[in-house]
Amino acid sequence: EDQVTQSPEALRLQEGESSSLNCSYTVSGLRGLFWYRQDPGKGPEFLFTLYSAGEEKEKERLKATLTKKESFLHITAPKPEDSATYLCAVQNFGNEKLTFGTGTRLTIIP
């Protein structure tokens, strides 16, 4: 059974204080690892897909990286508008389903 564990559950940072969110996964054959952002009262919004170990993707202050067992979402010099819950999900070869973690709630304090 595919499993996704995200840590920490919650993270409070000062504006400009860089940090990383972790997503550990167990999957028999990884087709893709996805990062989503979710604002309160809204649906998740796609950020990145990573397909193989060593791959990296960037978008503004966010950079996602992937190893064979985990993914990191690095946030550089965050701003208050980066406050959200960040979700990680994996897809296994052989099926169409996404397995989600419970998310990291990020708060950036001005």
Add this chain to the structure above:
Amino acid sequence: NAGVTQTPKFQVLKTGQSMTLQCAQDMNHEYMSWYRQDPGMGLRLIHYSVGAGITDQGEVPNGYNVSRSTTEDFPLRLLSAAPSQTSVYFCASSLQGGRTEAFFGQGTRLTVV
């Protein structure tokens, strides 16, 4: 381009009542799915469809029915609502299942009393 539209946004049901949550997408996506989101549980897959006329069960299908008569619409039916079905429900669509990014609706917050 509206994306994925869910209705209603909020709903209160009494135990035993039935209702249908509506989901429509205008991106011509083949794959559609329904999730529920509960505190501390993450998003859990209820049912999904890989195309019109084809549906399958996800992780937590009991108490829910779906059908897919058109590419655009994927309604979720609660047959006899129970307090355990109190949750936030999200519909999502994608071009090729999990191989491509999923677009989510804004959610339906359902309370069963």
